[in-house]
Amino acid sequence: MKLSSTHRPDPSPRSYLLRVLSRFVVCSTLILVVSVALKSRSRLSLLLPHLSSNPPTIMSYQQERYIAELAVQRACLLTQKVFFEKAKGTVSKDDKSPVTIGDFGAQALIISAIRKNFPNDEIVAEEEASSLREDKDLSAEIWRLVKDIKLDDAESDNILGGPLTSEQSMLDIIDNGNSVGGPKGRIWALDPIDGTKGFLRGGQYAVCLGLMVDGDVKVGAIGTPNLPVDDAAPIDASTGAQQSATAGNGVLFSAILGEGATSRPLASGTLAASKPISMRPVAKISDAVFCEGVEAAHSAQGDNAAVAQLLGITAPSVRLDSQAKYCSIARGAGDVYLRLPVKKDYQEKIWDHAAGDLIVREAGGQVTDIYGNRLDFSKGRTLAVNKGVVAAPKAHQDQVIDAVKTVLKL
Numbered sequence: 001m002k003l004s005s006t007h008r009p010d011p012s013p014r015s016y017l018l019r020v021l022s023r024f025v026v027c028s029t030l031i032l033v034v035s036v037a038l039k040s041r042s043r044l045s046l047l048l049p050h051l052s053s054n055p056p057t058i059m060s061y062q063q064e065r066y067i068a069e070l071a072v073q074r075a076c077l078l079t080q081k082v083f084f085e086k087a088k089g090t091v092s093k094d095d096k097s098p099v100t101i102g103d104f105g106a107q108a109l110i111i112s113a114i115r116k117n118f119p120n121d122e123i124v125a126e127e128e129a130s131s132l133r134e135d136k137d138l139s140a141e142i143w144r145l146v147k148d149i150k151l152d153d154a155e156s157d158n159i160l161g162g163p164l165t166s167e168q169s170m171l172d173i174i175d176n177g178n179s180v181g182g183p184k185g186r187i188w189a190l191d192p193i194d195g196t197k198g199f200l201r202g203g204q205y206a207v208c209l210g211l212m213v214d215g216d217v218k219v220g221a222i223g224t225p226n227l228p229v230d231d232a233a234p235i236d237a238s239t240g241a242q243q244s245a246t247a248g249n250g251v252l253f254s255a256i257l258g259e260g261a262t263s264r265p266l267a268s269g270t271l272a273a274s275k276p277i278s279m280r281p282v283a284k285i286s287d288a289v290f291c292e293g294v295e296a297a298h299s300a301q302g303d304n305a306a307v308a309q310l311l312g313i314t315a316p317s318v319r320l321d322s323q324a325k326y327c328s329i330a331r332g333a334g335d336v337y338l339r340l341p342v343k344k345d346y347q348e349k350i351w352d353h354a355a356g357d358l359i360v361r362e363a364g365g366q367v368t369d370i371y372g373n374r375l376d377f378s379k380g381r382t383l384a385v386n387k388g389v390v391a392a393p394k395a396h397q398d399q400v401i402d403a404v405k406t407v408l409k410l
């Protein structure tokens with residue numbers, strides 16, 4: 001009989017078994033290869049997020065926090081040196097606000113550490129070097145200071161890139177903080193000395209660094225060399241320049257989004273041990289203690305007092321310069337931070353708030369503007385769409401905002 005081309009004779013049981021077996025082997029090898037490829041891709045995408053079509057949910061920022069804290073700690077060695085000098089090399093900026101050799105020097109040291117560790121990141125920093133390029137004596141004075149600052153621990157100092165190489169490179173590094181900011185990418189916000197007026201007066205000041213990713217603050221670190229290490233040390237309500245009799249002064253605060261806030265004593269080498277911090281539970285808002293700025297030109301103290309009165313708060317407000325206010329309420333030394341606007345057209349600067357905003361929120365607080373909107377760090381170098389700042393325990397934020405709206409007739 002002639003066989004058609006499609007017709008095959010029935011296979012023998014042996015060859016049939018062999019065919020089934022070989023198909024099974026091919027199929028299972030294929031399944032294995034595909035599943036291994038998928039697994040390693042998802043593992044890789046955690047490290048290289050651009051490989052994944054969905055952004056990874058876990059991104060820990062531990063390294064960024066570590067570098068930020070170490071860089072702030074090193075910069076505080078410089079600011080502390082200048083703090084105890086009578087002449088702080090103060091010059092007046094175009095807006096008439098002061099800037100000292102401490103501000104310039106701290107900015108150079110911190111930007112150099114960021115450049116070394118995260119060379120592709122952008123930086124929005126408060127100061128720029130144009131006045132130093134015209135004032136050779138001041139530039140030389142800052143360089144004399146900066147070149148000798150190092151952490152006691154050589155390995156930690158090397159991680160930050162070691163000493164800067166020349167006066168000229170120091171000026172260029174200071175000008176690296178000129179990013180326009182915005183809603184995309186990794187951008188650091190740096191205030192080398194926040195509360196310069198407090199720094200000059202002998203009060204509180206803070207060295208502040210935050211990392212924003214796509215306009216959202218992910219990491220914050222703040223060094224406050226004049227805050228007491230002891231969270232419960234009494235604060236002088238009129239000056240804020242208190243001394244702790246026991247544990248001494250100098251605290252380093254930090255936070256990572258979603259991972260809580262911590263504090264540790266400021267050290268001079270490796271980082272000291274940290275502990276979690278949180279806002280104080282306040283049963284009734286009338287029990288709360290207000291923090292506000294010392295400078296009447298920076299926040300409306302009369303309006304602050306009217307809000308306090310409306311809320312039934314009788315304790316005197318504690319006046320502190322700088323983001324030490326955010327840090328204080330984050331560790332329960334005070335409960336509410338009010339920064340009600342003095343001038344209608346003033347735009348708050350992102351470096352004055354980025355790190356403090358995150359530290360307070362991670363300690364259990366809420367931070368908004370006077371309308372109750374979250375601070376928006378994606379609008380450039382200023383908080384262009386916000387007015388003023390209100391920070392309070394989460395449970396009481398709405399009540400405080402209502403009082404603010406009543407007092408300001410919003």
Ligand SMILES: Nc1ncnc2c1ncn2[C@@H]1O[C@H](COP(=O)(O)O)[C@@H](OP(=O)(O)O)[C@H]1O
Nearest residue numbers: 193194195196197293295297298321322346352
């Ligand atoms: N009219 C104004 N309203 C609000 N903040 C102002 C202001 N003029 C200056 N500032 C900011 O207030 C900051 C100090 O805040 P505080 O009064 O809470 O200590 C200053 O930071 P620098 O000291 O870094 O320049 C400056 O950026």
Ligand SMILES: [Mg+2]
Nearest residue numbers: 097098126196
């Ligand atoms: Mg300033």
Ligand SMILES: [Mg+2]
Nearest residue numbers: 191194195352
């Ligand atoms: Mg500032």
Ligand SMILES: [Mg+2]
Nearest residue numbers: 126191193194
């Ligand atoms: Mg400043």
